[in-house]
Amino acid sequence: MTILLVGSRGQLGREVENKKAARSGSDMVAMDLPEIDITDLAKLSQMFSELKPSIVINTAAYTAVDAAETQADLCYAVNRDGPANLAGLCVKTGATLIHISTDYVFDGSGNTPYHEDDPVSPIGVYGKSKAEGENAVMARTGEHIVIRTSWLYGKYGKNFVKTMLRLAMEKDTLHVVNDQYGCPTCAADLAEAVLMIADFLEKQNGHEGGIYHYCGEGITTWYDFATSIFDIAAELGLAKVPKVVPVSTAQFPTAAKRPLFSALDCSGIEKSFGIGLRPWKQSLKRTIQEMVTRQGWNF
Template structure:
C-alpha cells in the first residue's frame, strides 16, 4: 500500500486530491493544511515526515497571490522556497519521492509558440521568482522529484477566474477581459488525477522519469476567449438568465502590480510520452457550472 503525504490540503488542488483519495482503498494518506503543518517550519516538517514515513510527498501548498507577492516578498519566499526545500530535504532523508506543483510564471512569457520544459526561465515578478527558486531547491534536495508546472488553475472551490466571472455576472451586464494573454486553463481535479497517476508510477522499482513536466489545459485560449466560453456555458446551463457582453481589452488597459506572462502556453508532450497523461479538458470541466456558482 502506498503511503502519501499531502500538504496544502485546503487549496484547490489539495481538496481535489483528498476527494479523489477518499475513493481509493490502496493508499494510506495524510492530508494536512497550513494550520496543521506550517511547511516553513523545518523542525515541524521533519517531525511529520519522519513519523509518517511516506513513499511520496505531494506539495500542493503555495503562496499564489500574484499581486500581493510584490509586497509580501518574505512571505512568498518562505512558502514558495523554504517550504518546498524543507519538504524535499525531509523526503530525501526517509527515501520518499517529492511531487511539487509549480507555475507558468517561471517563464518571461515572450516566446512564440509553446513552452517546453527545457526552455530558459525568466520570471517577471516575485511570485514567479519565488516559485522558480522553489523548483531549484526541490531538485537539489531530493533526487527523486517531479516538478509539475501548470497554469490558469480553476475548480469549484476557492478563488479562481471561473468563479470570479460567474460572481461578476450577477451584477454586471458587460465586462472588459484581457485578450492579449494566452494560456491553457487547467481544471484542478485533472491536476490531482495527474499527480496521483504519477505518484503510483514513481513508486515502482527502477523508475527513471524524474524531473520537470508541464501539465495544463487544451486548447490554448486568451482570457477573453475563456470568459466567453464560461458565459456561453452558463447561459446554456441556466446558471445565467441573460447574456453577458464581453469586450476585449489589452493588458495595458488593465494594469496590475505584478506583470503577467503574455504567453503561458505550456507544451504537454513530455508528460504524455512518459506517463500517458493527456492535457486537461477544461471545456469538459465547465459542464457543471451550477457547482461553481454555489
C-alpha cells in the same frame, strides 16, 4: 505506504484528497495550515518521523500573484524555502516529492508552447519565488518530480471561473484582457494526473524524476476564457450573462506583470507517464455543471 498531501485545503489540494478517497492503494494523510507549515523545518521534520511518508505531494503555495509584490518575504518563505524543506526531508527519509509549480516561471515573450527545459525568466515576485522553489527541489535530488501547470480553476477556492460567474450577477459589462495567451487547467484533471504519477511511483522501482508540464489542451486568452464561461453558463440556464469587452494588458494594469504567452508543451508527461491532456472547454463545461449542481448560481 503513506502519501502525505500538503496544502489539502487549497483548490488543487481538495481535489487531490477527494479523488484519492475514491481510489484504492496507499493511505493518504492530508494536511494544511495550521496543522502543517512547510516553512517550519523543525515541526516538519517531526511530522516526517511520525508519518514516514513514501510519497509527498506538495500543493501548498503562496498564490496571491499581485499581493506577492509587496509580501515578498512571505512569498519566498512559502514558495522557495517550504519546497526546499520538503525536498530535503524527502531525501533524508527516502521519500519522493511531487511538487507543483507554474507557467509564471516564464517571461512570456515567446509564441510557441514552452518546453520543460526552456530557460526560465520570471517577471514577478510570485514567478521568481516559484522558480527558486523548483531549483531548490531539483537541487536536492533529480528523483523528485515538479509539475508546472497554468491558469488553474476548479470547484474549490478562488479562481477566474468563479469570479466571472459571481460578476455575472453583479455587472452588465465586464472588461477582460485579450492579449495574454495560456492554457486553462481544471484542478480535478490535474489532481488525476498527480495521482497517476503517485501510482506510478508506488508500482515502479525506478522512475524519471524531473520537470513536467500539465495543463488543459488548447491555447486561449482570458477574454475567450470568459466568453466561454458565459456561453456554457447560458446553455446551462444562467438567466443573465454580461457583455464581455476585450481590453489590452496596457488598459488593465495590475501590481504584478504577467507573461503575455505562457502556454505549456505537455508532451513529456504523456511520454513518461502516459498522461494525456483534456480539451480545456470540455473540462470547463463539466466543472461548471458540477459547481451549479453543488451550489446553484450562488458564487
